[in-house]
Amino acid sequence: MTDISAVDREQELGQAIASKLRGLRRDQGLTLDRVAKLTGFPRELLSRWSRGKRTPASVFLCRLAATRFVVCRGFAR
Template identity: 40%
Template sequence: METESDINGHLAARLRGLRAQNGLTLDELSERTGVSRSMISLIERGESSPTAVILNRLAAGLGVSLASLFAEAGRAEASPLVRHADQRVWRDPESGYLRRALSPPGHPSPIEIAEVILPPGARVAYDSGPRTARIGQQVWVLEGEVEVTTGRDSHRLAAGDCLCMGIDRPNMFHNPADRPARYLVALAATSLRPWPGERPVPD
């Protein structure tokens, strides 16, 4: 099982690699995301345990999903199977939510799947905007209840409910109950057609 230090080291390498891939300096990524240059530098050196909110801002600025920060870079020889004991688990230091990456690391796939356990009363708000690729997300509740606010819409989900949503607008997850909520998140890149109710972006 990976330690917090191991995961911070992985996040550091992924962020450095993605920033280089995008040709961005620390100052440019800071300007894009609203995350201070010093904080980005600490994260890239593995010297800080970033929150989910900060990681999501960085992911948006790099044009990727939050889940992809925990994934490995795609490799043709990567195994299509990952055992439960080898799945990367990360806890958000702010909200306490636990995220388990279920998809086989590094295996080329258009889909990323994660399991999330949201503690009683916990709330996580993401304020990211459009990414370079349109990413669709579906949330399927396995246990408990989750209040999901996406843009101006709010949904209270119970066990068995599944919500399809975009990640290019403010989203908030809240557990209103007195017991943990557990849900799956599936993400995939989609076409650049607008979401229902969204105006097309001019070329």
């Protein structure tokens, strides 16, 4: 049987990441195309993350944090 609380936590995390990505992009006045160029991630993948349609793995979050677009403390807030 699936642990519903674990599924719920994963969905909540995905939505929190999506919200943070949208906010960081908005605050910096960046388009998805510009973020794609800065990070090296495909625009469509960034769009899915930003809409909460997919949740990035931690390795991808680390890659985002290593760019000028996102600093680690931006996700910690």
